[in-house]
Amino acid sequence: MTSLGNAVRPLPHYLVQRYHGWHATAFTENRAWYRRLADEGQRPRAMVISCCDSRVHVSSIFGADTGEFFIHRNIANLVPPYAPDGQQHGTSAAVEYAVKELRVAHLLVMGHSQCGGVAGCHAMCSGHAPELEEATSFVGRWMDILRPGYEQIKDLPESEQVPALERVAVQISLQNLMGFPFVAEAVEAGTLTLHGLLHDIGDGQLTMLDGGRFVPV
Template structure:
């Protein structure tokens, strides 16, 4: 298992290989970034967007959280990490595309389906429960249709992408750019078991990339 010492060993390999190989690229990035795509993905250690899409530094602006969820626009004094990153990517970097990337074997989806942290205090699962309750409506609908087995798990994993795409459009600066044709939203799903990427089509169905 990898520990912090292993990470430092990896850093040394990076300095002697990847950094040297992309030295000119790193020099360019000192002046700023101009990614063309924002990716909203899960924090799951098995789902690294840079690896899945085989990108080099500076190509994608990434936000990762439990179950790749985007909360709806909220105009209050709370701290909104995803909203801040979204605002920066869209209004400052002016990315023309956003991808919401769901994945298989998602722990956030499992927590939503089992409701194992429901009623737990913060620090003992409460933060997780309140985060994934964005899926409550979708979960109830899917459980009513599929029960609580593997089919329901997969259906809710796909639904995390749809919920996030709907919530993205509640942000005025996102909706305005989508309507103007300067911003495009995409849904995607990565199946860990077989390494296949699926894209959401215009009908909301996921098809192999």
């Protein structure tokens, strides 16, 4: 087994250069703002749950400043069902912290086009990815969250199934969020609103869930 000392290396040079460039410009020019964030803590107005996909740049899409968004990313922007079972739940913990401690006013679930996680779920559920069915597949077991959504789209024309499942992934996550008692209570009290979004990587368009369908923002 490779030792940790052999596995962990210094940053590659290009990242070091980029860091020094950021520190000399964006950080230095906004030093007072960063000091305020450090001294007073974060007060984000919204939480965004988005995909890990490197093509999805939430802060850039919304022109967000440092400290404005509390962002949680996972494969296929999924929220699991509420399950207080004493196990480790990264996404659920992030939601709990955002709603109960940070008291965000908005909670956005943002899916995207050409999502590899959603495509993997479709392949798994249609019998074309047996490796994801293995109990040892972390991706497969995570995508089980979306498995019920496959039943909603499996009878569509084949070319429409994965794009439809991308939309369903957002809807299932929102439905699961409402299963968290503290989320439902905040929504009922009017202190929290939920939003469903879908970002098209190729044309940059953003659609939002409104009345059960996705419409342009």
